[in-house]
Amino acid sequence: MSSPQSILLVEDNPDDVDLTQRAFLRAGVTRPLEVVEDGMDALDYLFGRGAFAYRAQEPLPALVLLDLKLPRLDGHEVLRQIRANPRTRFLPVVILTSSDEEKDLVESYSHGCNSYVRKPVSYTEFVEAARQLGIYWLELNRSPQPGVSG
Amino acid sequence: MPLTDPLHFRQLLLRAILLPVGLLLLLAGGLLWTVSGLIEAQEKARHYQVALTRVERVRQLLVDRETGVRGYLLTGEPVFLEPYQAAGQRLPLAIEELERGLAGEPEQRVWMEELRGRWREWERVAEEQLSLFRQRGDWMSLVRSGAGKARMDALRSTLDTISTEELQRATLRGLEAERAGRFVLLAGGLWTLAVGVLLAWLSRRQLIALARGYDASLAQVRSQADALRASEARLESRVAQRTLELTVANKELESFSYSVSHDLRSPLRAIDGFAQALREDDGERLSPEGLRLLTRLQAAATRMGQLIDDLLQLSRVTRAELRREPVDLSAIAASVLQEWRQREPGRDVTCSLQPGLTVQGDPRLLRVLLENLLGNAWKFTSKRSGALIELFSETAGGVTHYAVRDNGVGFDMAYAGKLFSPFQRMHKPSEFPGTGIGLATVQRIVHRHGGEISAQATPGGGATFRFTLQEARP
Numbered sequence: 001m002s003s004p005q006s007i008l009l010v011e012d013n014p015d016d017v018d019l020t021q022r023a024f025l026r027a028g029v030t031r032p033l034e035v036v037e038d039g040m041d042a043l044d045y046l047f048g049r050g051a052f053a054y055r056a057q058e059p060l061p062a063l064v065l066l067d068l069k070l071p072r073l074d075g076h077e078v079l080r081q082i083r084a085n086p087r088t089r090f091l092p093v094v095i096l097t098s099s100d101e102e103k104d105l106v107e108s109y110s111h112g113c114n115s116y117v118r119k120p121v122s123y124t125e126f127v128e129a130a131r132q133l134g135i136y137w138l139e140l141n142r143s144p145q146p147g148v149s150g
Numbered sequence: 151m152p153l154t155d156p157l158h159f160r161q162l163l164l165r166a167i168l169l170p171v172g173l174l175l176l177l178a179g180g181l182l183w184t185v186s187g188l189i190e191a192q193e194k195a196r197h198y199q200v201a202l203t204r205v206e207r208v209r210q211l212l213v214d215r216e217t218g219v220r221g222y223l224l225t226g227e228p229v230f231l232e233p234y235q236a237a238g239q240r241l242p243l244a245i246e247e248l249e250r251g252l253a254g255e256p257e258q259r260v261w262m263e264e265l266r267g268r269w270r271e272w273e274r275v276a277e278e279q280l281s282l283f284r285q286r287g288d289w290m291s292l293v294r295s296g297a298g299k300a301r302m303d304a305l306r307s308t309l310d311t312i313s314t315e316e317l318q319r320a321t322l323r324g325l326e327a328e329r330a331g332r333f334v335l336l337a338g339g340l341w342t343l344a345v346g347v348l349l350a351w352l353s354r355r356q357l358i359a360l361a362r363g364y365d366a367s368l369a370q371v372r373s374q375a376d377a378l379r380a381s382e383a384r385l386e387s388r389v390a391q392r393t394l395e396l397t398v399a400n401k402e403l404e405s406f407s408y409s410v411s412h413d414l415r416s417p418l419r420a421i422d423g424f425a426q427a428l429r430e431d432d433g434e435r436l437s438p439e440g441l442r443l444l445t446r447l448q449a450a451a452t453r454m455g456q457l458i459d460d461l462l463q464l465s466r467v468t469r470a471e472l473r474r475e476p477v478d479l480s481a482i483a484a485s486v487l488q489e490w491r492q493r494e495p496g497r498d499v500t501c502s503l504q505p506g507l508t509v510q511g512d513p514r515l516l517r518v519l520l521e522n523l524l525g526n527a528w529k530f531t532s533k534r535s536g537a538l539i540e541l542f543s544e545t546a547g548g549v550t551h552y553a554v555r556d557n558g559v560g561f562d563m564a565y566a567g568k569l570f571s572p573f574q575r576m577h578k579p580s581e582f583p584g585t586g587i588g589l590a591t592v593q594r595i596v597h598r599h600g601g602e603i604s605a606q607a608t609p610g611g612g613a614t615f616r617f618t619l620q621e622a623r624p
Contacts, residue, residue, distance in 0.1 A: 015420035022427055069412050098412040098419075100462065121415055121455030123423035123448075 005062035006032045007138075010042040010078065011096075012070055016119070019126065020065070020096075027131030031062060031138060039073025042066070043081055046088050060091055063137045066113075068097040068104055076107050083112040090144045092137050159363070166356040170349040177341050184334035191327030197251070198320030204248040205313040209306065211237040211244055212269070216302055219276050223283055223293065245269070248312075255319075258312060265308045272301035400469065407465050414458055422451040453585075460587035464572065467515060467594045477516050479507040479552065483541045486520050490528045499531060504542040507552065509619050511599050516619075519595040522588040523554040523615055529582055530558030530613065544616075555614040560607035569605055592617075 007024070011017050017035050024033060036042045042064075043049070048056030064082070068075035075095065082088045094115040095108045108116050117133065120126050218234025221227075245266065252258040275298045282289035292298075425447045433441065480503050487501050509516070524539065531537035540555040561569075561576040568574040570593040575586040592615075596603040600620040607613035 013416050015423070016416060019419065019423040019427075022423070026430075098415040100459070101407075102466075119415070119419060121418045121422060122452055123419065123426040126419065126423065 004031055005059055006034045008042065008045060008061040008064045009033055009035045009096075010037075010039070010064065010066045010070065010075070011035065012037045012067065016067075019123065020130065023123075023127045023130035024134060026127045027134050029130065029134035029138065031134075034061065038071040039075065039078040042070075042078050043073070046082065046091070047085065060088065062092070063133075064091060064093045065096045065133075066093055068095060068099055068108070076104075076111060079108065079111040079113055092141060092143055094133060094137065159360075162356055162359060166352060169352060170345065173345045173348065177338070177345055180341065181334065181338050184330060184337070187330050188327055188334065191323055191330060194323045195320055195327065198316050198323065201248065201251045201316045202313055202320070204244065204251055205309055205316065208241070208244050208248055209309050211241045212272075212302065212305060212309075215241065215276070216272075216298070219279065219298075223279065223289065226283075241269075252312070252316075258315065261308060261312050261315070265305065265312070268301060268305045268308055272298065272305055275301055403465065404469065407462055407469075410458060410462065415455060418451045418455045418458075422448045422455075425451070453583075457585045457587070460585045460591070461572075463518060464587050464591045464594065467518060467591050467598070470512070470515065472515070472598055473512045474510050475513065476508050477511050477513045479509055479516065479520065480505050480541065482513075482517050482520050483524060486517070486524050487528070487539065490525070494528075497528075497532065497537070498535065499528065499537040499539060502538065502540040502542075504540075507541070507543055509552070511619050515595045515598065519592050519617075520554075522592045526588060527554055527556035527558065527613075529584070530560070530577075531556050532582075533559065549618055549620070551616045551618055553614055553616045555612065557612040560609050560611050560613045562609050563607060566605055566607070570603070 007029070009017065009020055011020065021033055024031075034045070036045050041051070045052045045055060046060065046064075048054070048058070066075045066078060070078070075097070079093055079095075082091055082093060092114045093112075094117060095104075095113045096117050096119060097104065098119050100118055105116055115133075115137075117129055120129060214233040214237035218231055218237065221230030222234065224230075245262075249259075249262045252262060275292075279289050279292050279298060281287075282292060425444050429436075429441065429444050436444070483503050484501075487499075487503075491497070491499075520541075524541075527539045531539065534557070536557075538555075538557045540553070542553055542555075544551045544553060559577070559582075565574075565576055569576070570589050572590040573586040574589075575584060577584075593603050596617045596619070601618035603615060603617040605613060605615050
């Protein structure tokens with residue numbers, strides 16, 4: 001692996017993108033943050049299709065931060081397709097959303113998300129959440145290699 | 151609807167019965183009258199028969215008398231006179247009987263007079279013959295003169311006339327009776343037929359009238375049932391419509407809540423986040439006032455975030471489907487207070503929780519309830535030492551009340567009416583932070599469980615919140 005695996009942030013709100021980038025920076029997470037703004041782009045990025053065809057041979061990101069409310073294809077559907085594809089089925093996916101609805105939580109877990117984090121309004125708390133996510137999913141957690149069947 | 155009127159119905163029935171019964175009675179009367187006429191005719195016929203018998207009896211007695219005289223004259227034997235004498239004794243009575251039997255017939259009386267006259271003449275001739283015979287006179291010439299025979303022949307002729315006339319009368323009466331009988335038979339038959347036809351016609355008419363009434367009533371009942379069904383259907387469709395509208399409204403509310411939850415929080419996060427970024431990047435260059443304003447900005451964003459969260463919770467409490475299962479209030483209270491202790495480890499708070507308070511209810515909602523009540527208790531005891539928070543149950547009037555009591559700042563009961571309305575606060579924000587939505591949420595949770603909640607407090611003397619959790623509302 002020549003370059004460290006990136007983090008894929010699926011987020012349509014530029015403010016949230018900016019703040020998330022700052023939070024990771026502040027939390028000392030040094031992985032490059034790739035951003036896509038909707039569900040279709042997220043799937044194209046992961047599967048190396050369409051505008052992201054060049055990524056077909058690139059390694060998968062180390063972590064996907066997935067918002068639920070997205071243009072075109074929502075987070076639940078993106079998660080379902082990630083889990084349905086053998087290439088991406090073990091990819092760590094953290095739902096990062098403002099929603100505190102029970103049904104979003106239940107649906108996300110039933111589609112196989114690894115974690116569900118509600119974005120706090122307080123920036124300080126947000127930075128702390130980003131820090132803990134970085135430590136856990138990028139340093140502590142181990143995932144199988146892509147394409148390994150289980 | 152006159153035909154369904156009971157009075158009219160009774161009249162109808164009465165007419166249907168009374169008229170035929172009257173006609174039948176008339177028929178019976180007529181028959182009785184003609185039959186009695188028939189019996190009378192028969193009686194008369196029998197009477198003529200008796201009269202004829204009597205005529206024959208008289209004739210026989212006369213013959214006895216004549217042959218008696220003749221026998222005696224021929225033989226001179228007194229024994230031949232016996233029938234003559236016997237008949238002579240019976241004859242007056244027989245003639246009298248015959249006359250009595252013919253009473254009421256004027257012509258016959260004339261004939262009877264003639265009979266008596268001729269009989270007397272014959273008797274005279276017979277007496278003369280007998281006296282001549284006894285005096286050994288010339289009785290033979292008297293016999294030969296034929297005087298006796300002529301008188302007996304006249305007598306017989308009169309008797310024949312009487313019997314012939316009686317026979318004629320009897321025949322006439324018989325014919326009359328026969329005619330009357332035939333008439334009775336014919337008239338009775340015709341009358342019965344007429345009554346039968348009339349009865350059938352009347353019955354048919356009444357039945358048609360009744361059937362018409364029945365049809366009308368049935369139609370009315372049917373139309374009423376139809377109207378009822380229609381109104382029921384209308385009601386059902388209206389209910390369905392309202393349910394649909396309600397469902398749509400609920401869906402809209404849900405999506406609204408979702409949007410609030412998701413979209414309204416984002417700009418707040420941006421405000422707080424960029425303010426923080428500004429503070430971090432350019433903090434040294436900002437004036438103390440600028441830094442203070444940044445702090446205010448961030449506090450306002452945080453408060454707005456809290457408001458949104460509390461409102462969401464309030465709406466979720468209303469929308470959530472209520473589950474009912476055994477819930478250990480004591481255990482939830484312990485866990486909630488444990489969280490507060492972790493959040494504010496510096497606080498010295500004594501917690502007294504009555505163990506084993508198990509109720510029937512929704513565990514998530516009851517947790518929200520206790521979070522709010524215990525959170526308030528925790529908050530409002532923050533300014534005193536020796537803080538005490540209690541959870542216990544009391545039974546009053548057979549109903550179990552649960553109570554959360556603290557010895558905090560309390561509040562003025564004058565404002566207790568506003569306590570459970572959203573955004574109503576008893577204290578200044580500078581003293582105790584809060585959104586004023588917590589108790590509204592608590593009240594909704596209690597109401598959804600079919601219970602009631604009330605509060606008692608004195609300023610500076612703590613507050614007690616009592617609630618019941620009765621039958622969960624469906």
